[in-house]
Amino acid sequence: MSTARDPRPLTGEPLALDLLNTRWNRDGVVQDLLADTDGLAVWLAANGLAGTHPSGAAALDHLRAAREAIKAAVDGAPEQAAPLVDAVLEHGRIRARLTAAGPAEEPEFADPAWGPAWLAARNYLELLTRAPERIRSCAGGHCILYFFDTSRNGTRRWCSMAACGNRAKASRHYARSKEN
Ligand SMILES: [Zn+2]
Numbered sequence: 001m002s003t004a005r006d007p008r009p010l011t012g013e014p015l016a017l018d019l020l021n022t023r024w025n026r027d028g029v030v031q032d033l034l035a036d037t038d039g040l041a042v043w044l045a046a047n048g049l050a051g052t053h054p055s056g057a058a059a060l061d062h063l064r065a066a067r068e069a070i071k072a073a074v075d076g077a078p079e080q081a082a083p084l085v086d087a088v089l090e091h092g093r094i095r096a097r098l099t100a101a102g103p104a105e106e107p108e109f110a111d112p113a114w115g116p117a118w119l120a121a122r123n124y125l126e127l128l129t130r131a132p133e134r135i136r137s138c139a140g141g142h143c144i145l146y147f148f149d150t151s152r153n154g155t156r157r158w159c160s161m162a163a164c165g166n167r168a169k170a171s172r173h174y175a176r177s178k179e180n
Helices: 015-020 037-046 057-075 078-089 112-130 161-179
Strands: 023-026 029-032 092-099 102-109 135-137 146-148
Touching: 015 037, 015 057, 015 112, 015 146, 037 057, 057 078, 057 112, 057 135, 078 112, 092 112, 102 112
Parallel strands: none
Antiparallel strands: 023 029, 092 102, 135 146
């Protein structure tokens, strides 16, 4: 069992966007956590899905397909991306239940290897329902990270102030000092 550290610069976003954040730019080179099943194990653990979902090559393939679909939907034209997201969602469904603890909804998968991919696509629908305008990409020039803006005023622009926020501030300052 891999206990590798999560190497990503941004974690903790909702599942759909956390999936997009498995790719990031480090010194001009795009890194990919989902390059292999070791990275998949790190991602599953980071999202509380380790042990309850398959972590093999099929699950990795499906998750990468979900990542492309969600990225296309966030970045581009809905009419092209919707069928891609839909194709992932086809692999699962929600079963409504009454349990001793009250009403419950449980996802069901014909093929459990689709579980993580389906959960990410489903989470994207939830974000669209909650606040589609708050699904954003970082305003940092070379940054390819995404976030769900939960700030009160909806004014978050950066993956993090420490990374892109400060860089932007520094380059604005530099531009100003050159003008003077
Ligand atoms: Zn950024």
